[in-house]
Amino acid sequence: xxxxxxxxLFVAVVTLFASTIAVSLLIHVVPGDPVMMMMAQNAAAxxxxxxxxxxxxxxxxxxxxxxxxxxxxxxxxxxxxxxxGSESVARLLFDRLPNTLALAFCSLLIAVVIGLxxxxxxxxxQGTWVDNVLMVGAVLGVSIPSFWLGLILLLFFSLTLELxxxxxxxxxxxxxxxxxxxxxxxxxxxxxxxxxxxxxxAEDYIRTARAKGLPESIVLRRHALKPSLxxxxxxxxxxxxxxxxxxxxxxxVFSWNGLGRLALDAILRxxxxxxxxxxLVFATVIVIISIMIxxxxxxxxxxxxYK
Amino acid sequence: MxxxxxxxxxxxxxxxxxxxxxxxxxxxxxxxxxxxxxxxxLLLVLVAILAPYLAPFDPYKIAVGKRLIAPTATYLFGTxxxxxxxxxxxxxxAKLTLYVGFVAVxxxxxxxxxxGTLAGYAGGWVQAVLMRGIDFLYTFPDILIALGLVAFLGPxxxxxxxxxxxxxxxxxARVTYGVVLVERHKPYLEAGQVIGASHWRLITRHLIPNxxxxxxxxxxxxxxxxxxxxxxxxxxxxxxxxxDPEWGSMLASGRNYITRSPWILLFPGMAIIxxxxxxxxxxxxxxxxxxxxxxxxVR
Numbered sequence: 367x368x369x370x371x372x373x374x375l376f377v378a379v380v381t382l383f384a385s386t387i388a389v390s391l392l393i394h395v396v397p398g399d400p401v402m403m404m405m406a407q408n409a410a411a412x413x414x415x416x417x418x419x420x421x422x423x424x425x426x427x428x429x430x431x432x433x434x435x436x437x438x439x440x441x442x443x444x445x446x447x448x449x450x451g452s453e454s455v456a457r458l459l460f461d462r463l464p465n466t467l468a469l470a471f472c473s474l475l476i477a478v479v480i481g482l483x484x485x486x487x488x489x490x491x492q493g494t495w496v497d498n499v500l501m502v503g504a505v506l507g508v509s510i511p512s513f514w515l516g517l518i519l520l521l522f523f524s525l526t527l528e529l530x531x532x533x534x535x536x537x538x539x540x541x542x543x544x545x546x547x548x549x550x551x552x553x554x555x556x557x558x559x560x561x562x563x564x565x566x567x568a569e570d571y572i573r574t575a576r577a578k579g580l581p582e583s584i585v586l587r588r589h590a591l592k593p594s595l596x597x598x599x600x601x602x603x604x605x606x607x608x609x610x611x612x613x614x615x616x617x618x619v620f621s622w623n624g625l626g627r628l629a630l631d632a633i634l635r636x637x638x639x640x641x642x643x644x645x646l647v648f649a650t651v652i653v654i655i656s657i658m659i660x661x662x663x664x665x666x667x668x669x670x671x672y673k
Numbered sequence: 674m675x676x677x678x679x680x681x682x683x684x685x686x687x688x689x690x691x692x693x694x695x696x697x698x699x700x701x702x703x704x705x706x707x708x709x710x711x712x713x714x715l716l717l718v719l720v721a722i723l724a725p726y727l728a729p730f731d732p733y734k735i736a737v738g739k740r741l742i743a744p745t746a747t748y749l750f751g752t753x754x755x756x757x758x759x760x761x762x763x764x765x766x767a768k769l770t771l772y773v774g775f776v777a778v779x780x781x782x783x784x785x786x787x788x789g790t791l792a793g794y795a796g797g798w799v800q801a802v803l804m805r806g807i808d809f810l811y812t813f814p815d816i817l818i819a820l821g822l823v824a825f826l827g828p829x830x831x832x833x834x835x836x837x838x839x840x841x842x843x844x845x846a847r848v849t850y851g852v853v854l855v856e857r858h859k860p861y862l863e864a865g866q867v868i869g870a871s872h873w874r875l876i877t878r879h880l881i882p883n884x885x886x887x888x889x890x891x892x893x894x895x896x897x898x899x900x901x902x903x904x905x906x907x908x909x910x911x912x913x914x915x916x917d918p919e920w921g922s923m924l925a926s927g928r929n930y931i932t933r934s935p936w937i938l939l940f941p942g943m944a945i946i947x948x949x950x951x952x953x954x955x956x957x958x959x960x961x962x963x964x965x966x967x968x969x970x971v972r
């Protein structure tokens with residue numbers, strides 16, 4: 367087990383290392399000269415300033431040195447500086463990360479609380495009208511763009527009813543974006559839970575348990591629960607990944623001060639160091655989630671052993 | 674999905690797509706999801722093609738005196754903050770949306786099929802390297818990959834389309850890889866090898882035709898995902914740019930007027946939902962049809 371954890375961590379480090387190299391090269395995807403693109407925002411920039419930025423980003427070096435330069439800095443916790451106001455990118459990112467994580471966790475909670483029971487129930491009553499109605503609702507749910515749902519909620523709650531503030535920093539302003547994201551992803555969770563549970567209910571051991579006359583409550587609790595937990599962990603982890611992607615969009619609908627808003631501002635201003643840092647932070651979050659899922663599997667499923 | 678392909682009788686050699694046979698068409702149309710989803714998709718395609726004839730007004734024509742008119746008999750969907758007819762803009766938007774979806778799915782599908790087939794067919798270290806990379810990218814939400822790419826390519830409809838296309842490559846690669854693994858050791862491929870067919874011929878003439886049903890399902894469902902991502906990018910101002918009548922960017926430019934004129938929000942949003950829903954329903958329907966295991970569950 368310990369061996370497995372160590373190997374898993376090693377793979378994670380290699381993955382993040384590769385991502386860092388990829389991100390450092392991403393700046394060369396920019397059509398034309400990235401420094402000129404960035405400085406285009408600042409009409410008064412003198413050629414000296416432009417050269418200074420180029421040098422600060424290491425873009426005046428040969429490609430392999432640029433990569434080394436970037437990776438070396440990241441390893442020292444230096445994500446570079448924003449082109450505007452020259453704030454430390456690391457500071458900018460880590461100031462906003464808690465807001466995005468708070469939004470993501472609250473939305474996940476809402477999505478799970480709504481989606482799991484509905485998906486479970488739908489699978490249990492598979493083929494009945496309840497199942498049909500729920501699944502029509504779910505396919506409608508996955509077809510609604512989160513930003514549109516957000517605008518609709520904004521329209522109804524903040525502007526018509528004046529119950530919640532539109533944009534401020536406190537926990538109440540978290541409610542609408544969290545409901546928006548939570549509702550959107552509850553439909554995905556319901557669909558995934560349903561198909562996972564249908565597989566569980568079709569297992570031989572469930573049929574055997576029923577055939578030997580066990581009461582349904584015991585069949586569910588003793589035989590169906592554990593394998594469903596494995597499916598649920600997988601679903602939650604996958605949805606959490608989607609959710610932090612969706613958060614980037616929804617944050618901008620509600621002016622929630624998270625990483626997504628920071629990233630959009632940076633993209634519109636072509637503040638490349640901030641964008642690079644943003645991608646790396648997300649890569650790290652995603653790698654951490656995938657390690658956690660793998661470990662959860664080992665813990666939940668006795669059949670899985672890692673040597 | 675793979676089970677369905679395994680249990681369906683396989684055409685030996687350069688088989689036609691299973692959907693091509695006439696009896697299949699009849700079975701397909703008896704499936705309510707294919708019928709409903711397919712009809713709406715067909716309707717959308719017609720609207721997109723006939724946009725210049727269907728739109729009552731010029732979608733770009735600004736009329737200061739006609740700003741924010743509520744829906745009436747003349748302006749069925751009302752007018753926007755520049756006095757443009759929203760119905761005409763929604764109709765022209767169908768064209769942009771289907772085009773974006775088509776190109777994005779095309780990029781994702783072609784690259785994904787190439788990578789997935791290569792990995793599944795070659796095996797060994799080629800498979801290890803390719804699929805390790807794809808698996809890692811797959812853990813990223815599509816929209817983040819697309820956002821990251823647009824950040825460096827620069828905001829425009831073309832770049833958003835390319836970015837969305839690239840962001841879904843891992844999805845198509847994984848599905849293709851999965852199906853190819855199932856097919857790889859089937860007798861028809863081994864037989865082909867024995868009679869000395871080249872790898873290229875085996876892949877293009879024998880393997881690919883047999884994985885097409887699975888690809889139809891994932892592309893239809895993937896179309897929905899691509900349309901949603903592209904609309905989100907346009908909403909953020911990173912895709913289609915004003916004054917183009919793209920649904921996502923219509924929502925973005927109208928968002929300051931929604932309290933006074935909610936129809937600005939309503940119609941482009943409904944257009945996105947109907948489009949995405951239609952492809953989702955159609956995709957679910959085709960999957961039912963091609964996957965007997967799933968079909969038994971649904972009935």
